[in-house]
Amino acid sequence: MNPKPIIISVAPNGARKSKKDFPTLPISPQEILEEAGRCVNAGATLFHLHVRDDLGGHSLDTARYREAIDLIKAAYGDRLIIQASTETVEIYEPKDQMRLVTELVPPSASIGVRELVPNAAHEMAAANFLAWSVNNKILLQYICYSSDDIVYFSDLLNREVIPKTSVLFLLFVLGKKTGQKADVAELAPMLKTMRDVLVDVNLEWAVCAFGDQELPCMLEAVREGGHVRIGFENNHMMNDGTVAKNTAELVRQFVITVKNRPIALFNEAKFLLESQQ
Numbered sequence: 001m002n003p004k005p006i007i008i009s010v011a012p013n014g015a016r017k018s019k020k021d022f023p024t025l026p027i028s029p030q031e032i033l034e035e036a037g038r039c040v041n042a043g044a045t046l047f048h049l050h051v052r053d054d055l056g057g058h059s060l061d062t063a064r065y066r067e068a069i070d071l072i073k074a075a076y077g078d079r080l081i082i083q084a085s086t087e088t089v090e091i092y093e094p095k096d097q098m099r100l101v102t103e104l105v106p107p108s109a110s111i112g113v114r115e116l117v118p119n120a121a122h123e124m125a126a127a128n129f130l131a132w133s134v135n136n137k138i139l140l141q142y143i144c145y146s147s148d149d150i151v152y153f154s155d156l157l158n159r160e161v162i163p164k165t166s167v168l169f170l171l172f173v174l175g176k177k178t179g180q181k182a183d184v185a186e187l188a189p190m191l192k193t194m195r196d197v198l199v200d201v202n203l204e205w206a207v208c209a210f211g212d213q214e215l216p217c218m219l220e221a222v223r224e225g226g227h228v229r230i231g232f233e234n235n236h237m238m239n240d241g242t243v244a245k246n247t248a249e250l251v252r253q254f255v256i257t258v259k260n261r262p263i264a265l266f267n268e269a270k271f272l273l274e275s276q277q
Contacts, residue, residue, distance in 0.1 A: 005264035007227040007272065008254070009046035009206060010039045012247035014233025015058035015089045024246060025232060027052050029064075033071045036080060038248035043255045045269040046081040047072060048110060048229060058089045060096050062103040069106060079266050081273070083108035083141065088115045094122050098129045101138065108139035110171065113153050117161060127161045134163050139273055141169045141206075145176045147193040154197040167202050169273055170194075171229060174217050175210030182209035182234075184220045191224055204272055212237040215254060222258055230254055 012035045013026050026035040029051075036047055049072075051064040069082050084106040086097040094116050101109050117126045133140055142162070144150050153170070156162045172190050175182030187207060194205065206227035209217035214235035218228040231247035239257075244250050255263055264272070 003261045004225065004272075005262045005268045006222055006258065007046060007204070007206065007264045007269045008044045008251060009048055009083070009208075009227070009229035010044040010247050010251060011048040011050075011208065011229055011231035011233035012036075012039065013050050013052075014231075015050050015085070015087050017232060018056055022232065022236060026246075027056060029068045029071050032068050033075060035246060035248065036072045036076055038246060039251055040076050040079045042248040042251035043263045044080065044230075044248075044251055045264055045266050046083055046108070046229075047076075048083045048085060048231070048233070050085045050087070050233070058087070058091060060086065060092050060100045062100055065100065065104050065106065069104075081108050081139065081266075081269060082106065083110055083139070085110050086115070087112060094118070094126065098125070101133060102129070105136055106138060108141065109133065110141045110143055112143045113149055113156070114145075117156060123156070123159075123161045126156075127163075130161070131163050134165055137274075139169065141171050143171045143173060144190070145173045147190050150190060150193045151197055157198075157201070164201075167204060167273065168198075170203060170205040172205060172207050172226075173210075173234075174207060175213075175234075180210035182211050182213050182217050184213065184216050187217065187220055187224070208234050210234045212239075212241070214250070215239045215257065218254055219258065222261055227264075228254065 017025055019025055026032045051059050051068055053059040065084050072082050086109055174186045206229050207221035208229035221228055230250050236244055238244050
């Protein structure tokens with residue numbers, strides 16, 4: 001049996017870093033488009049997108065997302081799955097996340113499980129929204145930051161707050177709870193929890209990692225059968241201790257380092273993920 005190909009997602013800007021941190025950070029729609037081109041040529045097949053307001057701050061503005069997505073679609077829509085981030089960054093509320101997705105209807109959206117459903121009072125609205133998203137063929141990725149989040153995800157799934165699609169796509173974030181300094185050892189307990197509580201569930205999962213241990217964390221994810229998310233949102237350091245020029249350079253580093261699994265082509269990524277629809 002051939003090994004499963006690795007889906008490379010990229011997160012080139014995020015919500016918090018700025019031009020003061022990195023003058024080349026892609027912020028404007030044109031800069032984002034140019035980075036999308038570099039990343040797809042390096043091997044990425046999923047583009048995790050954040051947009052900013054006029055002052056460079058995090059935004060969930062529908063028009064700003066639509067402008068950036070339309071540009072990427074026109075140039076690379078046959079090579080990249082475009083994913084809108086709904087991250088709240090302690091600024092927005094679940095209603096804002098849902099508004100963005102229902103207005104935008106993006107090809108894909110990432111959902112922080114505890115951001116969308118912080119407590120029981122939000123469950124009904126979340127269930128309706130997630131069912132609507134699946135019915136409208138939006139590829140959903142659910143974000144978990146800890147083993148507790150995975151248990152919570154499983155509970156929401158079992159109670160059908162989260163719809164039981166044929167494939168569920170998860171992202172495990174390493175380093176968020178440890179001062180944005182990931183360690184490879186964080187992954188094992190999360191995978192154990194996943195395998196203990198998400199029984200008889202068809203999953204695709206990926207890992208992203210804060211800090212300069214990104215590459216070792218990505219290689220461990222690959223070894224365990226997962227996919228990867230790479231980029232300046234979480235890390236800007238090459239494995240040799242130098243600063244990367246951009247996210248595409250981090251992707252190229254990963255591609256030449258990984259050995260035991262092939263890199264997914266666009267159609268392979270779509271086949272693995274979009275069967276949830």
